[in-house]
C-alpha cells in the first residue's frame with residue numbers, strides 16, 4: 001500500500017462512521033491518510049456534518065445501512081482496501097435487549113468478515129473494547145495491565161459478552177483466504193473508556209450536574225482507578241493500524257492492542273471533573289457519600305424499576321448494578337505494544353486532550369438540560 005504508485009488510490013470503509021468514535025476516525029483519515037481516494041461511511045444513521053466533507057479532494061460516500069443485513073454490508077465492502085469496523089451497539093444501561101446487542105455486535109461483525117472474504121478485501125481493523133477483558137463479575141482489579149497480563153475474564157453482561165465474541169471472530173478470521181486467494185489480515189483495538197468531544201455520557205453527567213445546582217455527589221472512592229483514553233488518540237491508532245497492517249501483516253495480523261495515551265489514572269468521577277470542574281461543576285465529598293451496599297441497593301432498585309416500567313416507558317438511568325461494578329473496579333492499562341508494533345505515539349498530549357474536551361463541554365447549551 002505504501003508505494004507512490006498507489007498515492008490517492010485507497011478506498012476505506014468505516015462502519016459506525018457517524019458515531020462518537022467513528023466521526024473522529026473519519027475526520028482523522030481525511031486529515032492524515034494522504035493515500036485515500038475514497039472514504040465510505042456506513043451507519044444506521046447518517047449525520048448532517050457529512051455534507052461538509054463531500055467538497056474535499058477525497059470522495060466521501062455516505063451509506064445508510066445496517067451491519068446485521070449481510071447484503072448491505074457486502075455492497076458497502078466491495079472494492080474497499082481496508083475496513084474499519086467501529087459500528088456497535090454500546091449499551092450497558094438496558095436500553096436494548098440482549099438479543100439485539102448480540103445481533104448487532106456479533107452477527108454484524110460476522111457479516112463484515114464474510115463480506116471481506118467474499119469481495120476480496122484484505123485488511124480489517126476491529127474496534128473492540130477493554131470490556132472484553134474486564135472488569136470481571138468478581139470485581140478483580142486490573143492494575144496497569146498489558147495485553148499479556150493474566151486476568152480471569154468472565155462476562156455475564158450482554159455488551160462485554162458480545163464484544164468478546166466479536167473480537168474472537170475477528171482474530172480467528174486472520175489468515176482466511178479472501179476472494180482472489182490472498183490472506184485476510186485482521187486485528188483488534190481495545191479502547192479503555194473513551195472521552196472527548198461528542199461523548200454522550202459526559203454530556204449526560206454534565207446536564208445532571210447542572211440540574212443538581214452545579215453539584216455532583218461522589219459515589220466512587222478516589223482510590224479506584226479507571227482507564228481513560230482521548231478519542232482523538234483512539235482515532236489516530238485506528239488510522240495507523242489501518243496504514244501499517246499490510247507492511248507488517250506477519251507481526252500485526254491476529255493481534256490485539258489496548259488503546260492508551262498519557263491521560264492520568266484517576267477514578268471515573270475525578271477524571272470527569274478534569275473537564276466538568278472548569279465548566280463550573282463541583283464534586284461534593286472527599287469520600288463516597290453513601291456506603292457501597294446502599295449504592296448497590298439503589299442500583300438494584302433501578303434495575304427492578306426498569307423491568308417493571310418496561311411495558312410503559314424506557315427507564316435507563318446511569319446507575320445500575322453493572323455500571324456501578326465497572327465504575328467501582330480498578331481497570332487501568334500500561335503498555336507500549338502499539339508503539340513497538342506499529343510506531344504509535346499519542347497525537348494529542350494530555351493537556352491538549354483536556355483543553356479540547358473542556359472547550360467542547362463549555363460550548364454545550366446549558367439550557368438544554
Ligand SMILES: NC(=O)C1=CN([C@@H]2O[C@H](COP(=O)(O)OP(=O)(O)OC[C@H]3O[C@@H](n4cnc5c(N)ncnc54)[C@H](O)[C@@H]3O)[C@@H](O)[C@H]2O)C=CC1
Nearest residue numbers: 016018019020021043044066067086087088129191193194
Ligand atoms: N465509548 C466508549 O467508551 C468505548 C467504545 N468502544 C467501541 O467503539 C465503537 C464505537 O463506539 P462509540 O462511538 O462510543 O458508540 P456510538 O454509539 O457513538 O457509535 C456507534 C455507531 O454505530 C452505529 N450502529 C449501531 N448499530 C448499527 C448497525 N446495526 N448498523 C450500522 N451501524 C450501526 C450507530 O448508529 C453509531 O453511529 C463500538 O464498537 C464500541 O463497542 C470501545 C471501548 C470504549
Ligand SMILES: C[C@@H](CO)CCC[C@@H](C)[C@H]1CC[C@H]2[C@@H]3[C@H](O)CC4=CC(=O)CC[C@]4(C)[C@H]3CC[C@]12C
Nearest residue numbers: 090092129131192193219268318319323324326327
Ligand atoms: C456509579 C455512577 C456514580 O457517579 C457512575 C457511573 C459511571 C458509569 C456510567 C461508567 C463507569 C465506567 C463506564 C464504562 C467504561 O468506561 C468502559 C466502557 C467500555 C465500552 O466499551 C463501552 C462503554 C463502557 C462500558 C463505559 C460505560 C459507562 C460506565 C459504566
